Amino acid sequence: MPKLQIIVGSTRPGRLAGPIAKWAFERAVADGRFEVELVDIAEYELPVLDERHHPVLGRYEHGHTQRWAAKIREADAFIFVSPEYNYGPSAALLNAFDYLGREWTYAPVAFVSYGGIAGGLRAVQVMKQIVTTVRMMPLPDGVVLPLVMQNFEEGDFVPPPSAQGAVAPMLTELLRWTHALGPLRAEGPPPPTLPSGPVAPRP
16 A cells, blocks of 8 residues: 655644644545555754755755655655745745655655635645656645635634545545556656765755
């Protein structure tokens, strides 16, 4: 059974990503087609990117990076639970993504997004452009939660019918792409093309 990691894409106190990710996790477990793990980037305490080597080289010097890389290597597919801040993803999600290179390569990724009138879609569009740089496959199928505060009652997330109906198609496409990309992910990324000296410049 392929492994799916659901990434909690916010570290802000009082974040809504936690209960939304927990709901997505429970739905994915109930679906039964993946081994599912909820991964909270807040637990890895990643500072603003502090590795001196380019991530594509995989030469991680810090313990927090090594722990994060080891966790992401375990997965075959991902769901990013993402808020929208100023028409983009959270700084915490982007920072956690930027730490790594080959660990993301050839994996499919879907999005559960939330926010105001746009439901986080603008943040997702930004992340879709970014994830392709490490050869991830971003899927068009996802869950969108506009005006998300309407879906909380006394701190509990109460998903709307549109969200409930969007989960199974998203997981179906994730599974298809997981199988399609599996041989490439097992093979690993192509050799890095950056200089191999002591310090590789990051563009």
